[in-house]
Amino acid sequence: MRVAMIGTGYVGLVSGACFADFGHTVTCVDKDASKIERLHQNVMPIYEPGLDDLVASNVRDGRLAFAVDGAEAIRAADAVFIAVGTPSRRGDGHADLSYVYAAAEEIADLMDGFTVVVTKSTVPVGTGDEIERIIRARRPDADFAVVSNPEFLREGAAIGDFKRPDRVVVGTDNERARAVMAELYRPLNLNETPIMFTGRRTSELIKYAANAFLAMKITFINEVADLCEAVGADVQQVARGIGLDNRIGSKFLHAGPGYGGSCFPKDTLALVRTATDAGSPLKLIETTVAINHARKKAMADRVAEALGGDLKGKTVALLGLTFKPNTDDMRDAPSLDVAPALMARGATVQAFDPEGMEEAAKLLDGVVFKEGPYEALAGADVAVILTEWNQFRALDLDRIKLLLKQPVMVDLRNVYRPEDMRARGFRYFSIGRPLDA
Ligand code: NAD
Numbered sequence: 001m002r003v004a005m006i007g008t009g010y011v012g013l014v015s016g017a018c019f020a021d022f023g024h025t026v027t028c029v030d031k032d033a034s035k036i037e038r039l040h041q042n043v044m045p046i047y048e049p050g051l052d053d054l055v056a057s058n059v060r061d062g063r064l065a066f067a068v069d070g071a072e073a074i075r076a077a078d079a080v081f082i083a084v085g086t087p088s089r090r091g092d093g094h095a096d097l098s099y100v101y102a103a104a105e106e107i108a109d110l111m112d113g114f115t116v117v118v119t120k121s122t123v124p125v126g127t128g129d130e131i132e133r134i135i136r137a138r139r140p141d142a143d144f145a146v147v148s149n150p151e152f153l154r155e156g157a158a159i160g161d162f163k164r165p166d167r168v169v170v171g172t173d174n175e176r177a178r179a180v181m182a183e184l185y186r187p188l189n190l191n192e193t194p195i196m197f198t199g200r201r202t203s204e205l206i207k208y209a210a211n212a213f214l215a216m217k218i219t220f221i222n223e224v225a226d227l228c229e230a231v232g233a234d235v236q237q238v239a240r241g242i243g244l245d246n247r248i249g250s251k252f253l254h255a256g257p258g259y260g261g262s263c264f265p266k267d268t269l270a271l272v273r274t275a276t277d278a279g280s281p282l283k284l285i286e287t288t289v290a291i292n293h294a295r296k297k298a299m300a301d302r303v304a305e306a307l308g309g310d311l312k313g314k315t316v317a318l319l320g321l322t323f324k325p326n327t328d329d330m331r332d333a334p335s336l337d338v339a340p341a342l343m344a345r346g347a348t349v350q351a352f353d354p355e356g357m358e359e360a361a362k363l364l365d366g367v368v369f370k371e372g373p374y375e376a377l378a379g380a381d382v383a384v385i386l387t388e389w390n391q392f393r394a395l396d397l398d399r400i401k402l403l404l405k406q407p408v409m410v411d412l413r414n415v416y417r418p419e420d421m422r423a424r425g426f427r428y429f430s431i432g433r434p435l436d437a
Helices: 010-021 033-040 051-060 071-076 098-110 127-138 158-163 175-184 186-191 200-231 235-243 264-277 283-306 335-344 357-363 373-377 397-403 418-423
Strands: 002-006 025-029 064-067 079-082 115-119 144-148 168-171 195-198 315-319 348-352 382-385 408-411 427-429
Touching: 002 010, 002 071, 002 098, 010 025, 010 051, 010 064, 010 079, 010 158, 025 071, 033 064, 051 064, 051 158, 064 071, 071 098, 079 098, 079 175, 098 115, 098 127, 115 127, 115 175, 127 144, 127 200, 144 175, 144 200, 168 200, 175 186, 175 195, 195 200, 200 235, 200 264, 200 283, 264 283, 283 335, 283 382, 283 408, 283 427, 315 335, 315 373, 335 348, 348 357, 348 373, 373 397, 418 427
Parallel strands: 002 025, 002 079, 025 064, 079 115, 115 144, 168 195, 315 348, 315 382, 382 408, 408 427
Antiparallel strands: 144 168
16 A cells, blocks of 8 residues: 655654555655654654664665655555644634644645545544545545544554554545555554444544543542542552452553643543533533643642742752653643742752753753753752653662752652652652551
């Protein structure tokens, strides 16, 4: 199959490289010329484990190419994927579909022969109908089908997720499109991945319902963590105790500073909007959004409390800035709320992140960036773990004790064990684990 991937970001680049690895011929298109230029030199525009090798080998074998101008690739394609961004529209929380519709217009003008136009971007219910209308208006006699094929990969584990997904969802009523999609994903038959065919609107909603459910699950355990602190229980054990029940499942039950990232915040907001507009509000998700928003803002208070309530003149060492480990993605990361809130209370913030500092520097005015964790900790009044990168899991605690002005740690990811930290002489604060639990 010949594939054109419009948008070469976290999703487009990973999906394109994986489809090429499945044996298809793929061109990843992006209007950001600097991204394509870097890819031509095999420099990855994003940090994603294993991606550089996957891209290099498929480029070498002639199955993967990159272009700024998508004309040739779109004309030749059996399937054109739209994998452009769908950020929150400023002001109202609706998904901003301008990139998606612009891509649809470009595709309409260029496609040739029967073409399956696939939305991989996360788009609200009904977007497929609008894409179909846009294309039909520009090319009344074109032979095409618009299919929804949402992506469920996680940054940091994206290649494994794409190649071994729990399921693939394809929304279409068109038989010819269905055959093309089945052929594209045929290599997944080997590991018996369920490929679920649905109506297009259903498929579009599945993606939002999945993300909203996961965001709600995280928010649930975060609230339970607060209750644990109030009543002297341990949230880690509560999470394990409920997670072992198959009906609940153990994933996404890690209490922390609140969810962030490029998907959950914008997708929960967009789903709330869709539901309100449809006259069928989702109160659970509205509440989830509100709780999470307040939680991220409240994390600075925890740091202040650890230092006796006042941050004026204090130095805070922030370890981790990205919304989760193994990515350089800073979109809606909790650090974007926490660091400014600390500075607003009069603290100086010195920070380190293994992959996110280049992006963070554009977003976090006033933060002093350091080249390593120990450099960030030197001279600080408190260490705050904000992202659970592996390299923060086994820090040299004796060295930290010497570097900090006083041995205080606020661990917002529950990386360390309270009893160990106490034994080493730290005043240690974590999430949902009171000292006497
Ligand atoms: P991204 O911002 O990393 O990438 C989007 C890319 O599209 C950018 O490089 C941009 O230059 C390019 N682009 C925009 N308009 C274009 C056009 N007309 N022609 C060519 N290129 C164009 O975004 P992302 O994180 O890859 O997300 C893409 C979509 O996938 C979103 O809808 C997102 O919600 C969804 N999604 C993301 C993830 C994730 O983990 N990032 C997971 C599942 C789904």
